[in-house]
Amino acid sequence: MNKILIDKEVIEQKIVSNKIVVESVPCASFFGITKVKIKVLKSCNLWIDYILDDNRLDVTIDINDKVTLNLYEYKKGDKGKVRCTFNIGEKSIVNIEKFGEVKNIKEMIITNLNGSGATFNYNFKSICCEKETYDFVIRHNCLKTVSNIKNNAVNILDGKISFQVSSYVPNKMKECVVNQYNRIINLTDNKCEIRPNLYIDEYDVVANHSALIGGFNTDEIFYLQSRGLSKEEANKLLITGFLLSDLNSKILTNKIKKKIKRFWR
Amino acid sequence: MHSLKIKDLSVCIDNKIILNNFNLEIKSGEVHAIMGPNGAGKSTLSKVIMGDENYKVINGDILFDDVSILNMSVDERSHLGIFLAMQSPMEIEGVSNADFLRTAVFSKDQDNFKLLSFIKELENTADKLKINRDFIHRGVNEGFSGGERKKNEVLQMYMLKPKIVLLDEIDSGLDVDSLKIVGQNITSYQKDSKCAILVITHYQRLLDYIKPDFVHIMVNGTIVKSGDSSLVKEIEKNGYEKVEQKSEITSTCIVKDILNNE
Numbered sequence: 001m002n003k004i005l006i007d008k009e010v011i012e013q014k015i016v017s018n019k020i021v022v023e024s025v026p027c028a029s030f031f032g033i034t035k036v037k038i039k040v041l042k043s044c045n046l047w048i049d050y051i052l053d054d055n056r057l058d059v060t061i062d063i064n065d066k067v068t069l070n071l072y073e074y075k076k077g078d079k080g081k082v083r084c085t086f087n088i089g090e091k092s093i094v095n096i097e098k099f100g101e102v103k104n105i106k107e108m109i110i111t112n113l114n115g116s117g118a119t120f121n122y123n124f125k126s127i128c129c130e131k132e133t134y135d136f137v138i139r140h141n142c143l144k145t146v147s148n149i150k151n152n153a154v155n156i157l158d159g160k161i162s163f164q165v166s167s168y169v170p171n172k173m174k175e176c177v178v179n180q181y182n183r184i185i186n187l188t189d190n191k192c193e194i195r196p197n198l199y200i201d202e203y204d205v206v207a208n209h210s211a212l213i214g215g216f217n218t219d220e221i222f223y224l225q226s227r228g229l230s231k232e233e234a235n236k237l238l239i240t241g242f243l244l245s246d247l248n249s250k251i252l253t254n255k256i257k258k259k260i261k262r263f264w265r
Numbered sequence: 266m267h268s269l270k271i272k273d274l275s276v277c278i279d280n281k282i283i284l285n286n287f288n289l290e291i292k293s294g295e296v297h298a299i300m301g302p303n304g305a306g307k308s309t310l311s312k313v314i315m316g317d318e319n320y321k322v323i324n325g326d327i328l329f330d331d332v333s334i335l336n337m338s339v340d341e342r343s344h345l346g347i348f349l350a351m352q353s354p355m356e357i358e359g360v361s362n363a364d365f366l367r368t369a370v371f372s373k374d375q376d377n378f379k380l381l382s383f384i385k386e387l388e389n390t391a392d393k394l395k396i397n398r399d400f401i402h403r404g405v406n407e408g409f410s411g412g413e414r415k416k417n418e419v420l421q422m423y424m425l426k427p428k429i430v431l432l433d434e435i436d437s438g439l440d441v442d443s444l445k446i447v448g449q450n451i452t453s454y455q456k457d458s459k460c461a462i463l464v465i466t467h468y469q470r471l472l473d474y475i476k477p478d479f480v481h482i483m484v485n486g487t488i489v490k491s492g493d494s495s496l497v498k499e500i501e502k503n504g505y506e507k508v509e510q511k512s513e514i515t516s517t518c519i520v521k522d523i524l525n526n527e
Contacts, residue, residue, distance in 0.1 A: 218319070223355040225339035226315050226348075227369040227421060233340075237368060241359030241404070 003047045006036055008055040019044040033058050043068040047251075052080025052102050065089035065115055072249045073098040075105070082107045090115025090142075096122045099252045101259065103130040111138045113145035120147045125243045125252075127259050128159035136165040138178070146177040151194075152242055155186045156263060162193035165209075171201040180209040185216065185242060236264040267330055267346065267428045268292045269314070269461065274325035276306075276313050276486075283309045283320070284486040291429065291461045298464045298472055300497065301483035302505045307465045308352055310483075311431045315349040316342050329429070344373055346428030346460075350418035350435050357405035362417065363387065365405050366424050373425065383424075390423045395446055411438025419447055423454060430455070432464045436471035448474025469497050482508050 002020050005012040011034075013022055019042035033056045040046070040063045050057065052075060063069055063086065071094065075082070080102060088094055092115065111120050126132060138147045153161050167178045182194045194211035216238045224234035243256050269291045276284040283306045291297050299307050313320050314327060316339040326333050329345050337345070357365065366387060371378045391398055394416050406414050415435055422430060432451070436444055452475055455462055464475055472480075472494065480496040481488045482505070489508050490496065500508075 217355075220355050220357060222315075222317055222339060223351065224357070224365070224369075226343055226351075227365070227425060228340050228343040228372045229369055230340050230372070231338070233368060233372060237360055237365065238357065240364075241357055243359075245359030245404075 001045045001047050003049070004036075004038070005049045005051070006034065006057060006059065007051045008034065008053055011036065017042075017044060020046060032056055036060070038062070040064060040067055040069050045070045045072070047072045048074075050075040050077070050080075050082065050102075052077030052082070052105065054079045056081045058083045058085075060085045060087070062087045063089055063092045063094055065092060067092045069094045071096045072252060073100075074252065074255065075100040075102050077102050079104040081105070083110070084108070085110040085112070086120065087112045087114055088118040088120060091117040093119040094121065096120075096124075097247055097249050097252055098122070098124045099256055100124075100126050100132070101255075102132070104132075106133045108135045109137070111136070111147065113138070113140050113142060113147065116142045116144050118142065118145045120145075120149075122148065123150045123246055124152070125247070125256060126151075126153040126161065127243070127256075127263065128153055128155045128161040129157045130159060132159070132161045134161075134163050136163070136167075138165070138167040140167070140169045140173050140176045140178065143173055144175045145173070148177075148179045149181065150246065151182045152245070153184045154239055154243065155184055155188055155190065155192050157188065158190070159188055160190045160192065162195075163211075164193075164195040164197070166195075166197040166199065167207070167209075169198075169200040169202050169205050169207075173202050174204040176202070176205045178205060178207040178209075180211075182210065183212040183242075184214075185239065186213055187215070232264070236260065239264060266293045267461065268328075269347070269429050269463075270326075270328040270331070271310075271314070272326045272328065274313070274327065275323050276309060276320050277323055278309075278320050282323075282486060284313065287325070287487055289481070289488065291463055293428065293461050294455075294459045295479065296455065296462045296464065296475060296477045298466060298475075298477035298480045298494075298497070299483050299488075300466060300480065300500055305483045306486040307483055308433050309486075311349055311433045311463070311465060314342075314431060315339060315347060340372070343425070343427075346426075347431070348422055348425055348427030348429070349431045350415075350422060350433060352434040352437065354406050354414045354418055356407050356409075358407065360405050361402050362405050362420075363401045366421065369421070370424055387420075387424060390420055393423075394420055394450055396420060412440060412443040415439055415447060416443065419450055422451075426458065428458075428460050430460055430462045432462065432466075432475075434465055434467065436466055436468060444470060445474065451475055469501050472497055484508060 003014040021039040023037040036059045038061045151163050155161050163182050165180050169176050180196045184192045186192045192213050196209035196211045198207050198209055221234050247253050271289045274284055274287040301307055334342055396416050482490040
């Protein structure tokens, strides 16, 4: 698989095909911001590792027309700010699976669905222990574009997590599909926030948005306990299912399992 | 030989009494059927036996082998050998049937748990119930039809090997063929394990496969009539109206007594 490691200054690449071009600009010239530009020319899988150590990253990923990109992202570190922009071409599909272990992160994800039939599938998982803020801007700039945003997070310890998801469909952008599914399992008394915004100026659109903050359904716990699982085991199983749902990447799955094991023995 | 004894049980939810002065004893090898009109408290009874915290027991006791289980948690009751096949089994996102059952069986068997024999037994049972083996690896009840969910409940029953089985409308959502498979498998398990069964149902069709030794009619949270399987035919023919009328006066008096004691 193609791999890129993005750090404060160092960018390691292991591009095994000529399907991806990576350009980077040294951080010093942009007020401490590391700028990375990735061009995806043909269908491929890409793994990006981020190491955040009080640094700021600006990543732009341009996806050519008629390309399928399976992108797997993993972030770790103490603190950082990330801005990630996706420019998706005609009939291209971007599938993202993502898990983060950054204690304090502010991230902005901007998606421009620039070509007709462009699709953006985003599946994010997190176990928040400190402060995580995610802002999404999804622009349906063309007809028949599709966005499916799924954010699943478990908030623990001193965690405060927030999602602001804003999807825009301008007038005359017909037959777009806009889906947002955001859920936070809040196991603390801290305030968590989800703002699922749909700004749609066109009638011919299918749109769904959901925002759930709270614990697990007591009926689910009862069902699992009635099969002999203790309350702790039931909670752990539900958290595991919640965080691993719809994930294909075994590496991300293992990373999530490891973190679950650390907090729920 | 195991027994489940329900003594003078009264239960309420949101200050509304659902079960009042309910009495029943079930012993190993016996099959009891409970029938009754909608809202009689049949499902509540099964959930209260299992320990659902949404319901408040205001009077009476539930004894398993003469030991009160009222203070036991749901999982402790399950470990004793009580199993509830639910009317609407929950869908658990992202948790595979296999993982769920492995955790459940391991939780019960602990050191005696053997993974290989567990897998073998799970696959064989799935075959017996004509459940596609792929279902084992799918999320618990995720995208299952009503019938598949009920079969999944029976699969769980086989794997957990309970001593007291509570079947809450296990026949709802089943087509004719699935009803036969479910009915025959429950009977086969009962014969092999000599467990006690409490079937809650509205229809005779399930009782054609799971032959009850005792049939009870439940109205307004209490048993108003008991008998053998001929009672089922009587109800099919005449409905609940007659028994309901008889029970109304008695149950009003009982509710008043309970509220006065509270």
